[in-house]
Amino acid sequence: MSLNFLAGFNIMRVFNGLGAACLSAGLLLVGCNSTSHSYLLKENAIINKALDKAALEIVMDDDNFLSVSAQHNPGARAAMSQSISTAFQSVPPTPGAGPGEMAAAYVIATYMIKAQADSSMHSAASNRALPLFELLKQEQNKGRPEAIIRGHLLSMKFIQIGELNTATGCCELKVVVRPQVQLSNDLSTLEVKVDYTVSDTTAGEVVYKNSFIYLTDPAQQERGIDHWTNNSAKEFFGALDLALREIVKMIDFEFMPNERGEHKPKVATIKYQNKAGSFYERGSLLWTVNRRITLRDLRGNLRSFHGDLL
Amino acid sequence: MRSLKIIIVMLNIMLLVGCAGVPQPPVPLLDTYWEKQNQKLGVYIQQLEKPEFYMEGDVRLLDYAINAAVMSSATSHFEGLDVSDYDVLRGDINRHFLLQGSDVELLMDDLKINDLAEYEDPNKEDTIYFAKKDYTAFKKKYGIDHLLVVYPKRVGLARPYQGFIPMGDPRAIFEVHGELVDLNNNQLLWYADVLHANFSSGEWDEPPTFPGLTNGFYAALEAVKKDVLTRLQKKAVKQAKLDVK
Numbered sequence: 001m002s003l004n005f006l007a008g009f010n011i012m013r014v015f016n017g018l019g020a021a022c023l024s025a026g027l028l029l030v031g032c033n034s035t036s037h038s039y040l041l042k043e044n045a046i047i048n049k050a051l052d053k054a055a056l057e058i059v060m061d062d063d064n065f066l067s068v069s070a071q072h073n074p075g076a077r078a079a080m081s082q083s084i085s086t087a088f089q090s091v092p093p094t095p096g097a098g099p100g101e102m103a104a105a106y107v108i109a110t111y112m113i114k115a116q117a118d119s120s121m122h123s124a125a126s127n128r129a130l131p132l133f134e135l136l137k138q139e140q141n142k143g144r145p146e147a148i149i150r151g152h153l154l155s156m157k158f159i160q161i162g163e164l165n166t167a168t169g170c171c172e173l174k175v176v177v178r179p180q181v182q183l184s185n186d187l188s189t190l191e192v193k194v195d196y197t198v199s200d201t202t203a204g205e206v207v208y209k210n211s212f213i214y215l216t217d218p219a220q221q222e223r224g225i226d227h228w229t230n231n232s233a234k235e236f237f238g239a240l241d242l243a244l245r246e247i248v249k250m251i252d253f254e255f256m257p258n259e260r261g262e263h264k265p266k267v268a269t270i271k272y273q274n275k276a277g278s279f280y281e282r283g284s285l286l287w288t289v290n291r292r293i294t295l296r297d298l299r300g301n302l303r304s305f306h307g308d309l310l
Numbered sequence: 311m312r313s314l315k316i317i318i319v320m321l322n323i324m325l326l327v328g329c330a331g332v333p334q335p336p337v338p339l340l341d342t343y344w345e346k347q348n349q350k351l352g353v354y355i356q357q358l359e360k361p362e363f364y365m366e367g368d369v370r371l372l373d374y375a376i377n378a379a380v381m382s383s384a385t386s387h388f389e390g391l392d393v394s395d396y397d398v399l400r401g402d403i404n405r406h407f408l409l410q411g412s413d414v415e416l417l418m419d420d421l422k423i424n425d426l427a428e429y430e431d432p433n434k435e436d437t438i439y440f441a442k443k444d445y446t447a448f449k450k451k452y453g454i455d456h457l458l459v460v461y462p463k464r465v466g467l468a469r470p471y472q473g474f475i476p477m478g479d480p481r482a483i484f485e486v487h488g489e490l491v492d493l494n495n496n497q498l499l500w501y502a503d504v505l506h507a508n509f510s511s512g513e514w515d516e517p518p519t520f521p522g523l524t525n526g527f528y529a530a531l532e533a534v535k536k537d538v539l540t541r542l543q544k545k546a547v548k549q550a551k552l553d554v555k
Contacts, residue, residue: 110478269395269528280529298521 054173054198056161058149062140066133066181068125069191125185131229132183132236139233145240149179149194152244158255159198173207174199181240187225188218190236192243196251212250214243215305218275250294250302253286270295272307279307337439337501339490341545344410351407352454354417355400361388361466361527364483373474381469383517384480388466391527399460399535406539415454423461429496439498441491449493456499460488460538463503467523479514482527483507484534488541504537506530 126133139145154161159175178195191213198208216239219227228236265284272279272293283295286302294304363385365377378385400416407414429444445457462485469480483505490500508530510522 269532271532280532282525282528298519298525299516 053171054159054161054175055171055201056150056153057174057176058146058153059176059178060140060146060149061178061180062137065140065145065179066129066136066183068122068129068183069185121185125183125187128187128225129183131225132233135229135233136236139237144237145179148237148241149177149244152241152248153177156248156255157252159251172201174201183228187228188220190216190228190239190243192216192240192247194244194247210254211299211301212247213301213303214246215303216243217306246292246294246304250286250304254302265296267298271310273310274305274307278310285309334439334442334498334501336503337489337498339500339542343490343499344544348413349455350413350415350453352415352417352448352452352457353400353403353407354421354457354459355397355403356421356423356459356461358393358396358462358465361391361393362464363388363466364464364468366468366470367472367477369471370473373471376474377469377471377476381467381480384467384515384520384523387518387520387524388527391524393465393531395528395531396462396535399538402535402539403458403460403542406542410544415452417452417457421448421459423459439501440496441489441498441501444496445491446493446496455493456490457493458488458490458500458542460486463487464505466527468507479509480523481507481509482523482530484527484530486534486538488538490542500542502538502541504534504541506533506537 136145153175159173161175176197176199180193180195182191182193183189184191193214194212196208196210196212197206199206219235228239265286267282267284270281270283270285270293272281281295281297283297283303286294286296288294288309291306291308292304293307293309294302296302363378363381365374369377404414404416423443426443426445428442429440429446431440433440445459448454448457464483464485466483467480468483470477484507485503485505487503488500489498489502491497492499506529508526510520510526512522514520514523516522
């Protein structure tokens with residue numbers, strides 16, 4: 001990739017000319033990717049209505065229901081960083097370029113190469129996962145994933161799903177569920193994530209919003225995509241089923257009146273290890289069963305993953 | 311006039327050379343340390359005040375103000391973080407040395423390390439390394455033979471800049487400095503800077519609680535604690551563990 005187009009791009013001259021405007025631009029550039037997580041838990045409002053029936057809406061984005069992570073594999077990520085560094089170093093500095101120009105050129109070059117590298121890593125991983133995408137498409141046409149998800153959500157204990165027809169007066173609460181599955185870059189694990197939003201239909205406001213995440217135990221990598229696709233994607237749907245069963249447990253825990261309020265587990269650094277090594281995660285440990293750890297992370301999300309506490 | 315210029319240039323060169331001191335290389339703890347069991351060890355873990363925000367790179371005064379303003383929300387969040395997990399290191403180190411059979415005394419006073427006198431290096435060839443500060447007075451004061459000092463160096467957030475242009479995302483950092491000194495001669499028996507840093511998993515700019523960076527910060531803190539203990543471990547023990555695996 002040629003970066004010679006950056007030569008002669010005198011960004012500092014532009015900056016000097018614009019004066020105060022550039023400062024604002026800098027602030028904007030830095031602040032533009034700000035995100036905030038609304039972890040809403042209006043306890044009274046929701047507990048009082050929790051035993052009422054709620055309308056359920058499952059938002060299935062069939063095209064993006066399954067995706068592949070581009071950044072999971074640390075080895076590939078390190079190689080990408082190396083290629084960025086090499087590419088940048090190969091660009092000769094513009095004669096007379098000041099530090100500001102070099103900095104701007106570096107930022108632009110880095111983002112461009114990073115975007116390209118991310119894209120190619122993602123394409124490579126997605127190509128390997130194509131058989132699973134194709135199999136899943138066939139099953140989606142039959143409505144299988146949605147049926148599995150709906151089946152599990154109907155078994156929730158503390159928010160009961162009622163008739164979907166709001167015209168008949170049901171319901172005071174509306175539950176909107178967005179399920180997503182992400183296959184790790186090395187094809188070894190699935191991350192099943194359910195974005196869960198509860199709205200008060202009378203007031204028309206969101207009273208609870210959170211994500212429930214289940215990371216499968218790592219599969220043997222040498223089996224590759226076959227692990228997930230063999231026997232009509234038996235392992236894939238098995239993992240999805242197991243994940244949703246656990247996610248419903250997490251949702252039930254979240255809405256179980258006795259478990260909330262004064263007895264909230266303390267936030268601490270949780271130490272655990274699994275096949276991939278030792279890790280630290282800040283959050284509240286909720287429970288550990290069958291070498292699986294369930295915690296509430298600092299974003300408020302409930303997450304379940306494989307590991308032994310240290 | 312010409313000779314005056316030469317003298318000025320020479321003086322500048324001498325000054326510049328003098329300023330750039332040779333950095334102290336790490337000194338690993340040798341297994342021979344554990345052979346002398348009758349030595350009393352003082353352990354001093356300097357308290358951590360509060361995490362800070364560090365700007366790296368070419369940052370001028372105006373840039374500093376801009377960068378500080380942009381990062382003010384993250385900085386104030388980090389300044390308020392609970393760092394009591396760092397204090398656990400004192401107990402961990404104590405237990406670690408006790409298990410090896412050492413006689414340990416935890417020093418709870420403020421040793422005011424920065425105020426200590428510089429120790430003149432008696433070995434300019436650097437075949438043996440000596441601590442920069444003169445710790446020898448503590449031998450008599452606390453009745454100890456060796457002193458282990460650990461203090462925080464850079465703790466909080468760091469971000470690279472060129473002026474006010476960020477060159478990358480901020481990362482959570484935790485860096486401590488540690489040295490073990492023989493108080494009979496101020497010789498360094500162990501010397502290390504232990505640094506761990508983590509970028510946010512997912513977005514970093516999530517005010518007001520910055521969960522990704524905060525998680526990275528606590529992970530770095532734990533990693534540093536583990537790393538310090540590993541570096542102070544008897545190598546024979548480490549080797550034995552590897553053999554078992």
